[in-house]
Amino acid sequence: MEIMWAPWRGDYIAGTADQPQQEPGGCVFCEALTAESDLDRYIIHRGKHVFVIMNLFPYNNGHLLVIPNKHISKVSLMDPETRYEMMDFLVKAEQVLGRVYHPHGVNIGANIGAAAGAGIAQHVHFHVLPRWNADSNFMTTVANTRVIPEALEVTWEKIRKAWDAENP
Ligand SMILES: [Zn+2]
Secondary structure (H helix, E strand, C coil): CCCCCCCCCCCCCCCHCCCCCHHHHHHHHHHHHCCCHHHHHHHEEECEEEEEEECCCCCCCCEEEEEEEECCCCCCHHCCCHHHHHHHHHHHHHHCCCCCCCCCCCEECCCCHHHCCCCCCCCCCCCEEEEECCCCHHHHHHHHCCCCCHHHHHHHHHHHHHEEECCC
């Protein structure tokens, strides 16, 4: 049996899965959107309905989250404009990561609901994750630990620059 999916079981911020929070007031994604500095929260891009942010606990360098601005828990709650921009940004994220990191593959996906593995179930988010052949390495397998060679600030600067340069 080969397991290919859901490498992002870690919480965006440690411990959030234990909090029975339902209100936007306690939501890390809603809270990130209120930040004045994009670098403070590693926001890559703010769209009209959707924003793009780095995962603070990435599986690999360049692990992005694409998130509706609105605090909604399911893709079926996205209005048509949000759906359109979501897909637009997922496409762009694939392009940008391709340009910056030249991955061998990309995972794009969302876990809807805690039962499906969502760490922050109340605010739907898509993962865009660059993958390399055999990137599930020794440390991951044996110690359940990832080795991320690049600092978040460096990643942010690279991806943001490429995002702003990329034509949709
Ligand atoms: Zn939220």
